[in-house]
Amino acid sequence: MSVNQLYSANRLSTSCSQCTVLELCLPLGLTIEEAERLDKLIAQRFKVKKGAALYRIGDPLRSLYAVRIGSFKTNVLSIDGREQVTGFQMPGETLGLDAISTDVHNCNAFALEDSEVCPIPFTQLEKLARELPSLQHNLNKILSREIVRDHDMLMMMGNMNAEERLAAFLLNLSQRLSMRGYSSRQFVLKMRREEIASYLGLRLETVCRGLTHLREQSLVVVAKRDVKILSMEGLKQLIAGCNRHLI
Structure with missing residues (x-):
């Protein structure tokens, strides 16, 4: 096509x-x-x-x-x-x-x-x-950002357990959406859980179980694709010491 x-x-x-x-x-x-x-x-x-x-x-x-x-x-x-x-x-x-x-x-x-x-x-x-x-500088910054993101992803895969990976992923989305003028605490996931699992190197059932655990800790509520972060600080504490950049 x-x-x-x-x-x-x-x-x-x-x-x-x-x-x-x-x-x-x-x-x-x-x-x-x-x-x-x-x-x-x-x-x-x-x-x-x-x-x-x-x-x-x-x-x-x-x-x-x-x-x-x-x-x-x-x-x-x-x-x-x-x-x-x-x-x-x-x-x-x-x-x-x-x-x-x-x-x-x-x-x-x-x-x-x-x-x-x-x-x-x-x-x-x-x-x-x-x-x-100035345009060349911006292009270099974009390329550098991609390299840093790849490094952060490798760090996350090596250092974080399933719940920590999910917490980092949700915090990353929250941060990026906030930069665009959207709510940092309530947003809609555009991707399916299977896609999240693939990206985070987890099984689908692990993602579902991890989201349940985050809810039980009163950190987030996820209903279908609607996300509500109940405790931003709690999510940050969960990944404290694992990685210093959010992917």
Whole structure:
């Protein structure tokens, strides 16, 4: 299925300088003129339907994708077809960085809900970044953030038990949503429990049991996909000493 078949053909009018996630995205810190130059690279913003693939393993690198609305997951498949979720992305975050080193994508990216992305042609982005040091700096920060996130994930897998992993995961979502102006204590999980289990390296039943234990400790209440954090400090205390960065 071609990219054009996956997305709507309508141009979205919001520019980089007017975007609601500007402070979390690639144009952060750019002047209005610089942001407009970046905006000109985005020929068309695309809508991605829930469940549709933004790109798949082996697809050539054409663009980086800034998430404007909605959320995504990235994954890889084992030889026997099992899914390994490698990340969850929300507005202001960038997809496609996995392909920079090899010029082909090394994971799949699927929309967890109806979403919108801003595709930035990578070749043109590289050229513009050479002309705008502030843009190159932002691109380097995004790449560095991905490296730190990978390191934190490895640390979590090695140091935390199941309940601690769940606590860190919920705190991470809370923190990221708060940065976007949403409630840090009440939110909706866009991903299924099976996907959470895959991401955290746990079995599905372990995730369900862990959420029950967190509820019994009066830390969180999870009803289907609705999450209510009852004690932020309690969750933080649970993972104290395990890891100093939230994934």
